[in-house]
Amino acid sequence: MGKALYEANAHIAALYQDAEKILGYDVGVLCFEGPAEQLNQTEFTQPALLVTSLAAFHLVQGGPLTPSAVAGHSLGEYTALVAAGAIGFREALGLVQKRGQYMAEAVSPGSGLVAAVLGLSESEVCEACKEASAFGIVAPANLNSPGQTVIAGEKVAVERALELAKARGAKRVMPLPVSVPVHTPLMQVAADRLKKDIDSLDWSDLKVPLINNVEARALRSADEVRMSLVQQLPSAVRWQHTIQTMWGMGITSFIEIGPGKVLTGLVKRIVPEAETWNIFDQESYERVLAHVA
Numbered sequence: 001m002g003k004a005l006y007e008a009n010a011h012i013a014a015l016y017q018d019a020e021k022i023l024g025y026d027v028g029v030l031c032f033e034g035p036a037e038q039l040n041q042t043e044f045t046q047p048a049l050l051v052t053s054l055a056a057f058h059l060v061q062g063g064p065l066t067p068s069a070v071a072g073h074s075l076g077e078y079t080a081l082v083a084a085g086a087i088g089f090r091e092a093l094g095l096v097q098k099r100g101q102y103m104a105e106a107v108s109p110g111s112g113l114v115a116a117v118l119g120l121s122e123s124e125v126c127e128a129c130k131e132a133s134a135f136g137i138v139a140p141a142n143l144n145s146p147g148q149t150v151i152a153g154e155k156v157a158v159e160r161a162l163e164l165a166k167a168r169g170a171k172r173v174m175p176l177p178v179s180v181p182v183h184t185p186l187m188q189v190a191a192d193r194l195k196k197d198i199d200s201l202d203w204s205d206l207k208v209p210l211i212n213n214v215e216a217r218a219l220r221s222a223d224e225v226r227m228s229l230v231q232q233l234p235s236a237v238r239w240q241h242t243i244q245t246m247w248g249m250g251i252t253s254f255i256e257i258g259p260g261k262v263l264t265g266l267v268k269r270i271v272p273e274a275e276t277w278n279i280f281d282q283e284s285y286e287r288v289l290a291h292v293a
Helices: 003-008 010-023 027-033 042-060 076-083 089-106 122-135 155-167 185-199 222-232 239-248 262-270 282-292
Strands: 112-118 138-145 148-154 172-175 253-257 275-279
Touching (some): 003 042, 027 042, 076 222, 089 185, 122 138, 148 155, 185 222, 262 275, 275 282
Antiparallel strands (some): 112 148, 138 148
16 A cells, blocks of 8 residues: 555655654555554554555645545545645644544444445435444444445444344445444544644644535634544544535546545445546556646
């Protein structure tokens, strides 16, 4: 993850070196070599993804591609906020490291479960979670696209919700390799801890609006951003609504910056008419430039 960028660009290599000084471990080795068991632990996953995504954004920064608005899925909001000028790399990375730590400490290992529900409407998934809440905390965590919702919470309650979802006609349900049930009320303790760190930093008003996860609305002020990031942890990621908001703003081209193409696939499901691109290395950046800039 990000190795090609690291090897091809000295400035990006320096970014990883700066990250190592901030984090206290070699995030480049973890991204490039693993082990996967460690990389899948949220306190390591989050800084690794932030660094890798900002490495890809480094290709774009200062060039002809300028956004009309930014958005990020869960952790991706921090990358989006750096891109929008709200906060610097060093501050964002330190904040994300604490976010991962607080999330991991908010629940006992093995007590939570995260799972995807495919082929069921948002309202039907919400009904299944509501009924299963008799067994514990379970809630929609990611409202990703029509027919794709991620649920999370206490293990027994999530398992019951999956049974109810299948009974309601879900095409598929599958547990995900995520170590904590983020975007549920179980994360309120982590959110309360994170608020102190968020409030301790200097934030700037955004150069372009962020369409946030919690409400899927455009934010511009530093105060709104701080409040939204705290609310984000115990609240669902309204990704489908975020993309629909951007489309309603007249945005028709979406460029996913960072590893993978998951968000691009979701955008296509939400707004099939949208033009989508990915930037994850020098070649993909040049390909986008040739068509968009």
